[in-house]
Amino acid sequence: MPAGGATPRSDDDDGAPGAAAVGALRSLTAKQAAVTLVIALLFGILGSAAELVFDWRAMRQDTAATMRQTLAMVEPSAAEAAYQLNEALARRVTSGLAGYASVTRVTLRDDFDGVLAEHTGAAGSGPRHLADRLFGDLTHWDVPLSHEGRAVGTLAVELDAALLAQPFFDRAAYNAVMGLLRALAICGVVVLAFYLMITRPLLRLSQQVARIDPGNPGAALVPAAAGHRHDELGGLIGTLNHLLTAFQSGLDQRDRAENELTALTLELEARVEQRTAALAAAKDEIEQLNGRLAAENLRLGAELDVSRRIQCMILPKPPELAAVPGLDVAAFMQPANEVGGDYYDILQAGGRVRIGIGDVTGHGLESGVVMLMIQSAVRTMITADESDMRRTLAVLNRTVYDNVQRMGSDKNLTLALLDYAPAPAGGSGGGLRIGGQHESVIVVRADRRVELIDTTLLGMPLGLVDSIDAYIGGADLTLAPGDGVVLYTDGITEAAAADHRLYGLDRLCEVLARHWHEPAEGIKQAVVDDVMAHIGTQTIFDDLTLIVLKQK
Amino acid sequence: MDTNITGATHAAAYDAATGTVRLSGIMRLNGMTEYAPVVALLSRSIAEHQSVTVDLTALEFLNSSGIAVLSKFVIEARNKSVALTIRAARAVPWQSKSLVNLQRLMPALVMDFV
Numbered sequence: 001m002p003a004g005g006a007t008p009r010s011d012d013d014d015g016a017p018g019a020a021a022v023g024a025l026r027s028l029t030a031k032q033a034a035v036t037l038v039i040a041l042l043f044g045i046l047g048s049a050a051e052l053v054f055d056w057r058a059m060r061q062d063t064a065a066t067m068r069q070t071l072a073m074v075e076p077s078a079a080e081a082a083y084q085l086n087e088a089l090a091r092r093v094t095s096g097l098a099g100y101a102s103v104t105r106v107t108l109r110d111d112f113d114g115v116l117a118e119h120t121g122a123a124g125s126g127p128r129h130l131a132d133r134l135f136g137d138l139t140h141w142d143v144p145l146s147h148e149g150r151a152v153g154t155l156a157v158e159l160d161a162a163l164l165a166q167p168f169f170d171r172a173a174y175n176a177v178m179g180l181l182r183a184l185a186i187c188g189v190v191v192l193a194f195y196l197m198i199t200r201p202l203l204r205l206s207q208q209v210a211r212i213d214p215g216n217p218g219a220a221l222v223p224a225a226a227g228h229r230h231d232e233l234g235g236l237i238g239t240l241n242h243l244l245t246a247f248q249s250g251l252d253q254r255d256r257a258e259n260e261l262t263a264l265t266l267e268l269e270a271r272v273e274q275r276t277a278a279l280a281a282a283k284d285e286i287e288q289l290n291g292r293l294a295a296e297n298l299r300l301g302a303e304l305d306v307s308r309r310i311q312c313m314i315l316p317k318p319p320e321l322a323a324v325p326g327l328d329v330a331a332f333m334q335p336a337n338e339v340g341g342d343y344y345d346i347l348q349a350g351g352r353v354r355i356g357i358g359d360v361t362g363h364g365l366e367s368g369v370v371m372l373m374i375q376s377a378v379r380t381m382i383t384a385d386e387s388d389m390r391r392t393l394a395v396l397n398r399t400v401y402d403n404v405q406r407m408g409s410d411k412n413l414t415l416a417l418l419d420y421a422p423a424p425a426g427g428s429g430g431g432l433r434i435g436g437q438h439e440s441v442i443v444v445r446a447d448r449r450v451e452l453i454d455t456t457l458l459g460m461p462l463g464l465v466d467s468i469d470a471y472i473g474g475a476d477l478t479l480a481p482g483d484g485v486v487l488y489t490d491g492i493t494e495a496a497a498a499d500h501r502l503y504g505l506d507r508l509c510e511v512l513a514r515h516w517h518e519p520a521e522g523i524k525q526a527v528v529d530d531v532m533a534h535i536g537t538q539t540i541f542d543d544l545t546l547i548v549l550k551q552k
Numbered sequence: 553m554d555t556n557i558t559g560a561t562h563a564a565a566y567d568a569a570t571g572t573v574r575l576s577g578i579m580r581l582n583g584m585t586e587y588a589p590v591v592a593l594l595s596r597s598i599a600e601h602q603s604v605t606v607d608l609t610a611l612e613f614l615n616s617s618g619i620a621v622l623s624k625f626v627i628e629a630r631n632k633s634v635a636l637t638i639r640a641a642r643a644v645p646w647q648s649k650s651l652v653n654l655q656r657l658m659p660a661l662v663m664d665f666v
Contacts, residue, residue, distance in 0.1 A: 361616035362583045410584040412620050437653070456652050464623050471656055490616075541580070 040183035082153030090117035124163030131165035218248020307368035340543035341367030358415035446482025571601030576610035
């Protein structure tokens with residue numbers, strides 16, 4: 001039977017959906033056959049029962065009708081025999097009746113209950129009880145006989161229920177067998193039809209679904225079932241294939257993404273390797289550079305150290321300042337981190353006092369060397385008793401220019417020289433002659449009035465051009481007691497605050513005026529404190545130099 | 553050679569068509585070495601033109617090395633008899649003071665204060 005069409009699988013299979021183990025008795029077809037059979041039998045039984053009931057009723061009516069008809073037919077003869085007490089006629093009547101099937105006894109009695117004739121036949125066999133129940137009420141027939149309106153006797157006919165029922169039973173048995181056969185036939189046809197139309201395609205579908213590779217669901221789609229392309233089964237297969245294709249596409253996407261990821265990972269690893277190598281190379285290079293840088297820094301540090309020492313070692317010492325006749329002198333210098341080239345000096349020779357202040361361009365060793373050079377040259381000139389400022393400046397320029405050329409440097413410097421002479425004996429105060437180009441000279445009078453002397457036209461930066469003779473000028477100044485002069489480098493006026501504001505000449509003059517009543521040292525300190533406050537924590541870009549000269 | 557130099561706080565640009573060199577920003581370079589590109593730009597201008605303008609109006613600050621560079625450039629221009637114009641800004645404090653020397657070094661220099 002078609003149950004074998006299912007592919008039985010063991011329960012411990014991979015458990016793929018749709019691969020359920022199906023026993024022959026639990027198969028779809030078997031279930032369907034059983035249900036169909038039960039239904040067919042039920043209807044068959046009901047049909048047969050109804051038929052039997054009809055048959056039973058028909059047989060009863062038939063029997064009753066036959067009996068009434070027969071009895072009506074024989075009644076005249078029976079009445080005749082009873083009236084005449086004609087036993088021969090009576091026997092003919094009874095034997096005639098006895099010839100009918102199912103008649104077991106026929107008795108013809110006269111009016112006096114005397115038996116005129118009696119005939120008995122063979123009793124039937126079979127289930128008497130059931131036969132009595134079905135046909136028992138039809139077994140006794142008594143026909144009263146009359147002649148000309150007067151009762152003459154009785155004709156009693158007895159039928160045997162078993163004989164009456166026999167054809168009914170035969171028919172019932174036949175019906176039962178035929179009904180069973182019909183039920184089986186219907187069952188078979190229905191099951192076959194269902195099997196062919198639904199069960200078999202479903203089983204095939206089930207097998208095909210079971211064969212789907214979960215890892216590659218779209219590889220082989222389920223073929224359309226023949227004859228089911230446009231029905232629900234076709235729809236199911238279509239939906240299933242759609243689902244499988246979607247699954248496959250999802251899996252393909254996943255695989256592609258996985259492959260891409262793998263490729264990217266490999267590429268990344270390769271790049272990381274390359275980068276690591278490059279970094280290692282760069283690190284080596286950086287270490288080498290660092291080494292060189294450290295060496296260079298060491299060299300620069302040593303150079304700056306030397307520069308600072310050169311600059312500071314040649315500065316005038318406090319006793320020298322204190323020894324200047326007629327002037328209260330205070331001086332301050334702070335080299336920048338990268339030493340600038342500030343220069344100042346106060347020299348005495350032959351009763352002359354010469355004050356110098358200058359600023360060599362740039363920073364570092366070269367600036368320091370040029371500063372040392374100019375200090376020596378200025379001292380040489382005064383030692384050689386050269387009193388002419390124009391000549392002094394011209395020689396200084398030439399000296400610096402030639403040396404700087406030799407050095408292959410672009411250094412030059414501003415330089416102002418101030419020759420101080422106390423007033424002649426008996427007078428008070430003193431006089432100053434100023435020459436050379438530098439920052440403006442601040443003159444503060446005893447009453448705190450501030451005057452500025454622009455030195456631009458008094459000279460030219462030294463070392464810039466080979467000859468500055470044409471540019472040298474001079475300015476003379478008289479100092480009364482309490483008057484004074486303040487010299488500075490641009491490190492002071494251009495000292496920058498955090499917000500890039502420069503300290504400025506105006507503020508310097510203000511502070512000087514405010515503190516002018518103090519001794520030179522106090523004035524100097526006040527300015528230095530104010531400048532430092534202005535700079536705050538900023539880097540000091542340039543050397544700071546300040547000289548306060550106050551006429552005693 | 554670059555016609556534009558850009559530093560952290562400064563810039564120098566040479567317009568070869570008009571023979572104009574424009575310096576701007578804050579120039580606080582260290583010595584000849586660091587000023588070399590600016591010097592080259594300035595030298596190129598007077599090598600290529602008989603009439604050169606140096607625009608300093610946007611130069612907020614120039615340190616002493618820079619002023620030396622300008623001074624030497626002016627002497628070079630003077631020696632080559634180049635017609636040199638320097639455009640400066642009176643509003644920038646360092647310029648009115650420091651540029652006087654340039655005028656003194658080259659009396660023919662046109663100092664154009666704006």
